[in-house]
Amino acid sequence: MESLTLSKRENKTSHAAKKMRRNGLVPGVLYGKSVGNYMFEVGELELSREINEVGEHGILDLNLEGNRVKALIKEVQRDAVNHEIIHVDLQEVKKNSIIQADVPIIFHNEKLVSKNGGILQKEKNSIKVQCNAEELPKNIHIDLKGLKVGNVVRMGDVEMAKEISMIEDPDTVIVSVTYAKNEGTYMDEEEIDEQDEKKE
Incomplete structure (x- = not known):
């Protein structure tokens, strides 16, 4: 940099x-x-x-x-x-000072949820953390693979490096899946990719 x-x-x-x-x-x-x-x-x-x-x-x-x-x-x-x-x-x-900052969340595999009829409700787009200034992450990654209707991801579900402390209530909801258009037709990632290839 x-x-x-x-x-x-x-x-x-x-x-x-x-x-x-x-x-x-x-x-x-x-x-x-x-x-x-x-x-x-x-x-x-x-x-x-x-x-x-x-x-x-x-x-x-x-x-x-x-x-x-x-x-x-x-x-x-x-x-x-x-x-x-x-x-x-x-x-x-x-240098070496302890800071607090809001770190943006990057969600992965959103299309898996939507392809299976689920609708994501994102309640948070960042997480407040405390750490050494040198250890501050650019983003926090959350994988949504496997989420179904009724599932939620809470602050307490997010894994952090040991050098980083989360300053959030562990029960705070980050994202939930609230609705399914095609219940009972769950597809895995390979099936979705195959379906997308056929459309192309």
Whole structure:
């Protein structure tokens, strides 16, 4: 991961922020004991590249006026229409510091549930965890293979690395299967793949 260079933002008006965005820059704020509330601007392309690599709640390496700083992405605001980044909030983190962050969930094998008539109800799209800043995962993966109508996945069902603590109620539902159009016609993954190949 490359170091992302931040430039101090002198003009803090909303008009100036709009002008920045037109010029391919994103306004943001970096919070931290050593930096205070540091208002900055950063290239949208460079920021997007780093977010794609570490995730929207990951850790960034920053170049802050020649100093190397690590920061946790706290919030990424996007335009409702084109989804371009319009503002970003960062929080400074020290080496080996313990942090809390919301880690996005990636669901696998959703098509197996829908092919068997089940309808997924996703209650959560992230999980709050606590860990060393260096150990923060980009995503948490949940495999939905084998889920049938009436099944649920709760926080307590998710396996975590021993270095990571989940800060959630274990009974909180993440996803459930609530309805089946074709009960009694359960197919496994190979059968579904064969069916898809025939359609093609």
